[in-house]
Amino acid sequence: MNKAVIGLQWGDEGKGKIVDFLSEDFDLVVRYQGGNNAGHTVIVDNNTYKLNLIPSGVIRGKDCYLGQGVVLDLEHFSKEFNQIRKKVLNPKVFLSSNISLILDYHKQLDKINESILNNNKKIGTTSKGIGPAYQDKVGRKSIKLYDLKSKNIIEEKIYAIKRFYDPILKKFNESEINVEQTTEDLISFYDLVKDLIVDNSFVKKVYRNKKILFEGAQGALLDLDHGSYPFVTSSNTVSSNIIIGSALQVDYQTIGIFKAYATRVGNGPFPSELFDDIGDYIAEKGVEFGTVTKRKRRCGWLDLVSLKYSCEINRVTELCMTKADVLNNLSEVKICKSYNSKKYEDINFSESEILDSLSLENSDFEVFSSWGNITKLSKFENLPDNLKKFTSYIENYLNIPIKIISLGPERNQTIIR
Ligand code: GDP
Ligand code: IMO
Ligand code: MG
Numbered sequence: 001m002n003k004a005v006i007g008l009q010w011g012d013e014g015k016g017k018i019v020d021f022l023s024e025d026f027d028l029v030v031r032y033q034g035g036n037n038a039g040h041t042v043i044v045d046n047n048t049y050k051l052n053l054i055p056s057g058v059i060r061g062k063d064c065y066l067g068q069g070v071v072l073d074l075e076h077f078s079k080e081f082n083q084i085r086k087k088v089l090n091p092k093v094f095l096s097s098n099i100s101l102i103l104d105y106h107k108q109l110d111k112i113n114e115s116i117l118n119n120n121k122k123i124g125t126t127s128k129g130i131g132p133a134y135q136d137k138v139g140r141k142s143i144k145l146y147d148l149k150s151k152n153i154i155e156e157k158i159y160a161i162k163r164f165y166d167p168i169l170k171k172f173n174e175s176e177i178n179v180e181q182t183t184e185d186l187i188s189f190y191d192l193v194k195d196l197i198v199d200n201s202f203v204k205k206v207y208r209n210k211k212i213l214f215e216g217a218q219g220a221l222l223d224l225d226h227g228s229y230p231f232v233t234s235s236n237t238v239s240s241n242i243i244i245g246s247a248l249q250v251d252y253q254t255i256g257i258f259k260a261y262a263t264r265v266g267n268g269p270f271p272s273e274l275f276d277d278i279g280d281y282i283a284e285k286g287v288e289f290g291t292v293t294k295r296k297r298r299c300g301w302l303d304l305v306s307l308k309y310s311c312e313i314n315r316v317t318e319l320c321m322t323k324a325d326v327l328n329n330l331s332e333v334k335i336c337k338s339y340n341s342k343k344y345e346d347i348n349f350s351e352s353e354i355l356d357s358l359s360l361e362n363s364d365f366e367v368f369s370s371w372g373n374i375t376k377l378s379k380f381e382n383l384p385d386n387l388k389k390f391t392s393y394i395e396n397y398l399n400i401p402i403k404i405i406s407l408g409p410e411r412n413q414t415i416i417r
């Protein structure tokens with residue numbers, strides 16, 4: 001059966017690690033949305049791999065594919081591909097010809113968009129031009145990978161883009177679009193990647209009857225439609241976008257992945273956020289610093305109310321929990337089970353008035369005793385009783401089994417049930 005690994009929180013749940021772990025049993029690993037706003041860290045035998053665009057299956061030498069739903073910064077991709085070539089023999093990565101590109105002006109617009117908002121309204125984006133690139137895709141202005149075959153088409157498209165955006169760039173003292181330079185750059189990047197570009201129909205044909213693993217980026221609560229709008233990313237991160245973003249009409253099962261606590265980078269509601277020493281302790285011990293922007297991630301207790309919502313919108317059938325090892329020395333570990341004594345089972349994360357009123361003080365918690373060192377365990381049966389109580393509580397609340405537990409960053413610190 002094909003599978004998808006989808007983040008259930010605000011990203012950084014450990015998707016990269018688990019995709020690397022699972023990919024052994026798959027033929028193709030696919031990204032279907034997002035861009036180099038993603039930062040997926042995988043550690044194998046003390047070697048650290050940091051991937052932003054290339055699916056984590058590349059480390060095991062699996063075939064990898066970036067589907068049409070991804071937005072692609074060619075400069076970044078070329079660097080990342082070169083890096084991975086130094087570590088992996090002949091990595092096989094395909095790019096859908098229908099991918100929309102991120103250009104420099106998207107990054108400038110990302111910066112402008114943030115600059116016009118008041119401090120508490122800033123999204124806190126990764127500044128990679130993601131929002132503006134998707135805006136152009138929806139606005140039918142994108143330069144697609146398939147356009148790069150023709151200098152005339154590139155020039156014609158960039159010229160129209162220039163007429164549209166130059167007035168804004170000028171107004172905010174940003175450099176205007178240079179048609180010649182942009183065309184030249186795109187042509188030289190095209191030379192570097194043209195052998196990797198394939199039509200959607202190619203992947204469909206070659207991988208028919210093969211096993212496919214889909215690697216989500218970001219998390220369900222950052223989904224453009226289902227997340228805490230406007231504090232979201234600009235793509236649909238949920239599993240139902242897989243078919244659109246990959247153009248592969250296949251069935252798949254969704255593994256929902258979450259940390260034993262919660263983190264968020266950037267602004268937006270976070271009901272179980274900790275502002276005390278425990279939050280700082282978790283950030284330090286869990287190394288909660290963004291891979292992409294190096295920002296410190298906000299930390300809080302696991303929030304089952306939002307997790308239940310994420311499981312529903314992703315049709316999650318099995319769960320993977322990561323980073324319980326980070327909490328092992330705390331005197332007590334908490335789980336948020338309701339807001340204002342009420343289970344918001346159908347919480348609408350777009351209702352920011354409700355969410356703004358939520359905080360640690362008016363959330364309700366279940367309290368657990370911690371479990372000591374677990375990083376060397378290799379069997380589910382051997383987990384300490386206190387951790388079993390914690391996982392059973394989560395499973396009962398969500399009514400979904402936890403099938404994978406990650407107990408450390410290394411590939412082999414993973415238990416399957
Ligand atoms: P992703 O964006 O979902 O792929 O997650 P990131 O890679 O951005 O962040 C997860 C971080 O936690 C990475 O640095 C991983 O190496 C690390 N990690 C993953 N699983 C575990 C775990 O079970 N325990 C610990 N301590 N670290 C983990
Ligand atoms: P991975 O795949 C965590 C957040 C940003 C910001 C919001 C919008 O590593 O889990 P954007 O640049 O996408 O327009 O920023 O989304 N964000 C992430 N947070 N992990 C990610 O990816 C993220 N990608 C975007 O911090 O709040
Ligand atoms: Mg990440």
